Amino acid sequence: MELWRVIDSLELDEEYDLESLIGERSIIKKIATFYILDALSSVPLQSEEVKLAHQHLSKTLADEILNYTVMACLGEARHAYDHSEGLSEISEESYRLVLLLLDFANARSELYRKHYRIVETLGKEKTLELCREIFWTLDWHECYGGDPWGEIADAALLYLRGKITPPVYVDTAVNLHHHNACYLDKYYNLVEECCELHGMYFVRFLVAKNDPDFLDEALNHVCVLPEYREHVMEGYKYYRLTRR
Secondary structure, three states: OOHHHHHHOOOOOOOOOHHHHHOOOEOHHHHHHHHHHHHHOOOOOOOHHHHHHHHHHHHHHHHHHHHHHHHHHHHHHOOHHHHEEOHHHOOHHHHHHHHHHHOOOOOHHHHHHHOHHHHHHHOHHHHHHHHHHHHHHOEEOOOOOHHHHHHHHHHHHHHHOOOOOHHHHHHHHOOOEOOOOEHHHHOOEOOOOOOOOOOOOHHHHHHHOOOOOHHHHHHHOOOOOHHHHHHHHHHHHHHHHHHO
């Protein structure tokens, strides 16, 4: 069956467990742990356990962000019919996707819960390719779709196709913006503080991690995931040996 007919026949009538696909909404501890392990894993003679912990968290976080990005791109593409021009310029498959998403023009949360039927049917790569075409080809109204979302879809495709590593994708994704903020804000809680004592949240952490002394003082300013704390402390042991 032609792809556009497949899309035309889709019914988004089943809700999925978002947390199993894209993780918890709380993200500050996971991002902080990722960057701390990322820095510690590059220390000369660092233990293999620390390196493996970094690899595991990087892959987990990258895959969750990828799944989120597919969902968020569909969420943004739902605006194409009402907030862009040039629908005649996109492929039949992309046009049919626009029509499918039109049913959720004012129901982003509902689309998020039901979007995975599209992914199951088309696959992540094809879904992103169609969204990419919608973002780059159409003439979007201000504050909708367009180049920022095209870049978001492009980065996800690079990771999905193995062109960039999980750590590179995570670092890229947290620095990608839609029209007014980091694009991860459609689901993840970017204003949540890691704890009352530290008061560290997503945007503040992205600035703090660039400080040359960040690694030395990191644990005084941000919490890490409990399941990775042992690996973090092990990593610091080797890090401090190299600083003597």
